[in-house]
Amino acid sequence: MLLVLLVVVILNFLMLHLAPGDIADTIAQTMGGADEQDMAELRKQYGLDQPFFIQLFNYVVRVALLDFGQSHFYNLPVFDLIMERFPATLLLVFSAQILSLFVGILLGVYAAQNPNGLSSLFVNMFSLFGYAAPVFWTGILLLIAFSLHIPIFPVSGMRDITIESGNFFVHFFDVLKHLFLPMITLASIFFAYYSRLCRASMLEVLGADFVRTAKAKGLSKKNVLLKHALKNSLSPVITFAGLSFSAVVSGAILVETVYSWPGLGTLAFNSIISRDTPVLLGILIFSTLMVTVGNLLTDLTLKALDPRIKI
């Protein structure tokens, strides 16, 4: 896990190094031009005159000490900017992932009961939809439908600024109301994949001997289905969910932009517009961290489901 982060940091540095122009150029541009001597001084100040590997080493050390540099646009440390928005993205990513897993597994179990029925068709249709419809477009469509035409949900943001006082529950429901559409949008790409996998794996398990044994000893249908069959068919679904984490984070970037959700995605969008490279690089490091943590959680869940698995 640390290795992955180290590689991302090194990759970041390499890209910065290879890209045309450097920090000195950017600063000179914002100052409206600088002569050769000033440029040389700026480069010295930022350590750009040192050998490649020393620069690389310095960069890695700075990142390890949580110094991601300064944002040109906000004129704030990148780390502070990111920490301010990180919780919102975390909330969106994990709630969407949990929702899509929950709905996906529920649908999958249901579809496995009648493999050629309507629910299976629905699942197949939706996985095709999830693949073909760009997530930001789905988001805009939902926004048009449920915020503009039928105004049930707020158009953007995470909180209603008019609500100042109020206890925990007032704020909780406020955030939930704002979260609903972004969460549904993000979950819409993935739940069909999960349910397809869950259906397939349930069908396989339902034919196994231990399920017949469970039925034969007179357990109720619900008991057989949930305690015996489902528990044994979850591993491939959870494994796939772990692999999808990076896709969920990528999707979150787009969904956040659509709904102006105040997370890393909106920050990334703004830093593209304002050409704020340090912020973008910091976001890349942080979202990689988020994916690795997600993978770790997946492994732990898998182990809880199946004690034979060793991490």
Added chain:
Amino acid sequence: MLENEEIEEPTIKPVKEIFLTFFKSYSAVTGLIILIGIAVMGFIGPLFYPTDPFDMVWMPFSPPGTDGFLLGTDYLGRDILSQIINGARVSIAIGFSAALVSCFIGVGIGSFAGFYGGWVEETLMRLTEFFQVLPTLLFAMVIVALFGSSVLSITLAIGAVSWASVARITRSEFLRIKELDFVLASRASGSNNLALIFRVILPNAAAPIIVQSALLVGAAITFEAGLAFLGLSDPNVISWGQVIGSNRIYILDATYTVTIPGIAIFITVLAISLVGDGLNDALNPKLRSR
């Protein structure tokens, strides 16, 4: 694809049979026809509909069908039909070439990892895992933001971040095939390693790689649309995602400026997915016998 006449090929069926299976599937043929239609629209369409997609030709926000503009005009009064036609070319071109780039990287890495094993495999698969963990969209955003947004840099960025699945599939096919007798026979008759990889094993591993690459084309098209939506598109060409992104703040005035390009992306990717499913059925003998 190379013809290996002396060698018994276990997984590849005669080309004719593959074609027959593919064309027997209604959905695959429908997908192929739609895809060809979109490609023709993108590459030849501008000859018949010469309106420049960047020209402000009429009043902003004319709804579809009014004043002779079939799909209406956008927030600057540009013709949306022309944007759709010209955007098709960009989407198809970037989609296919980015998939080709990832295919090259993925096949290269996967085949070397599967063939050589040992530390080569260990290192290369670590690299592949790394690219699976990386949030690809963000990584591509960083590349495009740093190296400038041109069609070339966008294509390379998409290709460079989405090869992991191809590498994994190629590796697992190589692991399976390299143990088969005909590979041993070929090695005994004096083929060197490179010949074994690219002329003996790779043609036999082609089927799942082709299917995966077909899926990658669709993914690359939505990927490009996502980048363009975020404002990372080549400013010199029109792109469907960019049309959505730039009209997004006006959805109160005109929803069609956003829905129409989205439908174009949706249909294109759907068609590719149908073709991919058809290819899968045609190339995979195990599935077909079911």
